[in-house]
Amino acid sequence: MAAGYLxxxxxxxxARLLTGTLVGRLPNATAALAIxxxxxxxxxxxxxxxxxxxxxxxxxAVGQPVLGRLVDLYGQPRVQLPAALASALAxxxxxxxxxxxxxxxxxxxxxAGLFTPPLEGGLRALWPQVLGGEERVHTAYAMDAVxxxxxxxxxxxxxxxxxxxxxxxxxxxxxxxxxxxGALSVVVSAPSRTWRSAPREAHWLGALRSxxxxxxxxxxxxxxxxxxxxxxxxxPYADDHGGAAVYGWxxxxxxxxxxxxxxVYGARQWPGEPARxxxxxxxLLAVCYLPLMLMPGAVAMVALTVLAGVFLAPAIACAFVxxxxxxxxxxxxxxxxxxxxxxxxxxxxxxxxxxxxxEAGGALWGxxxxxxxxxxxxxxxxVTGRVLAAPGGGAVxxxxxxxxxxxxxxxxxxxxxxx
Numbered sequence: 001m002a003a004g005y006l007x008x009x010x011x012x013x014x015a016r017l018l019t020g021t022l023v024g025r026l027p028n029a030t031a032a033l034a035i036x037x038x039x040x041x042x043x044x045x046x047x048x049x050x051x052x053x054x055x056x057x058x059x060x061a062v063g064q065p066v067l068g069r070l071v072d073l074y075g076q077p078r079v080q081l082p083a084a085l086a087s088a089l090a091x092x093x094x095x096x097x098x099x100x101x102x103x104x105x106x107x108x109x110x111x112a113g114l115f116t117p118p119l120e121g122g123l124r125a126l127w128p129q130v131l132g133g134e135e136r137v138h139t140a141y142a143m144d145a146v147x148x149x150x151x152x153x154x155x156x157x158x159x160x161x162x163x164x165x166x167x168x169x170x171x172x173x174x175x176x177x178x179x180x181x182g183a184l185s186v187v188v189s190a191p192s193r194t195w196r197s198a199p200r201e202a203h204w205l206g207a208l209r210s211x212x213x214x215x216x217x218x219x220x221x222x223x224x225x226x227x228x229x230x231x232x233x234x235x236p237y238a239d240d241h242g243g244a245a246v247y248g249w250x251x252x253x254x255x256x257x258x259x260x261x262x263x264v265y266g267a268r269q270w271p272g273e274p275a276r277x278x279x280x281x282x283x284l285l286a287v288c289y290l291p292l293m294l295m296p297g298a299v300a301m302v303a304l305t306v307l308a309g310v311f312l313a314p315a316i317a318c319a320f321v322x323x324x325x326x327x328x329x330x331x332x333x334x335x336x337x338x339x340x341x342x343x344x345x346x347x348x349x350x351x352x353x354x355x356x357x358x359e360a361g362g363a364l365w366g367x368x369x370x371x372x373x374x375x376x377x378x379x380x381x382x383v384t385g386r387v388l389a390a391p392g393g394g395a396v397x398x399x400x401x402x403x404x405x406x407x408x409x410x411x412x413x414x415x416x417x418x419x
Contacts, residue, residue, distance in 0.1 A: 023182030041168040059113030068337030084183035086115040088176040121336030141320040142266025145313040207335040212326030215384035222377035224346025226370035232354035233366025257309025265314035275388035286374025292367040
């Protein structure tokens with residue numbers, strides 16, 4: 001299993017780009033937790049903490065595709081590093097000003113979220129240039145999905161460590177400073193500096209003019225909704241089976257399942273159409289949510305939660321292949337950023353919807369929601385199957401040397417590709 005990933009990491013620049021992107025995304029991965037801990041340390045209410053975290057999330061969802069389009073137009077260094085600095089400075093302003101002046105606090109977190117650099121989409125735009133072959137690129141997509149699970153596990157641990165050693169204010173400052181260093185490591189690399197988007201047709205919709213991409217975004221909105229609803233439904237279950245410690249184990253188990261599934265998925269080549277494979281993966285994802293409704297004892301529930309996460313990272317990795325296929329020429333960074341935004345918005349909607357559902361019907365109905373959302377996602381993929389299976393946004397042939405700044409960097413792979 002490790003051989004394929006080691007081959008990717010041994011490629012020139014690959015390990016640096018992956019590590020720099022993960023480090024650069026730490027502020028985004030930990031923002032909600034860091035904001036809540038800081039507001040509570042300031043004496044603020046949970047309602048205020050949640051509202052500020054929500055503002056950050058909404059601003060981030062708005063900013064990602066906008067900044068992604070700017071990256072496609074002007075290149076990575078001109079957008080990624082200034083955005084990272086603006087976001088970090090805004091969060092530093094929030095850390096020093098506190099919650100005493102609420103309009104200032106809301107403005108600071110909104111600015112921080114809006115200017116979060118689209119490093120995730122940027123990395124996926126770089127993989128074809130760095131790795132070349134389609135099979136290696138698709139293995140990198142799977143490795144990328146696995147690495148995200150590691151980041152979302154390690155990030156909160158880093159925040160809580162900073163809080164315990166210093167303070168919640170220090171956690172905000174440290175994490176965002178580290179994030180700037182990660183972004184800097186990416187943008188000063190040769191692939192980032194020389195990358196240029198393929199020629200693009202001027203269109204106000206940008207990447208969203210692709211029917212295939214719209215179908216994919218619709219499906220992953222509901223996948224995000226399923227994930228968000230699990231985080232809420234797990235709260236009343238944990239309250240009845242051991243409290244906060246059980247909740248922590250359930251969330252860790254969800255990430256562990258995704259990590260294991262993604263690692264296995266990326267360790268081999270999968271023949272056949274990625275659109276068909278995605279339908280199978282989402283179907284398995286929805287089916288694996290159903291056993292959560294059994295709500296057994298804590299140990300068995302943790303095991304079921306691991307199972308519930310197994311097909312998440314493979315589904316995301318397969319979606320990356322389809323995004324690459326259906327992104328119109330010259331919009332690859334924006335297209336990947338739209339996937340991130342849609343998934344995030346779906347997760348937020350799932351979180352918000354699960355609250356009233358749990359209050360009305362308890363944890364049982366809360367755990368029914370992810371299965372329903374997964375089923376709807378599968379239905380979207382089935383209905384739009386022909387659109388997703390069709391050839392994508394126009395072939396672009398990579399030409400020139402790696403150091404040629406005019407090199408086209410968005411190869412489209414054939415319909416018989418593998419991930």
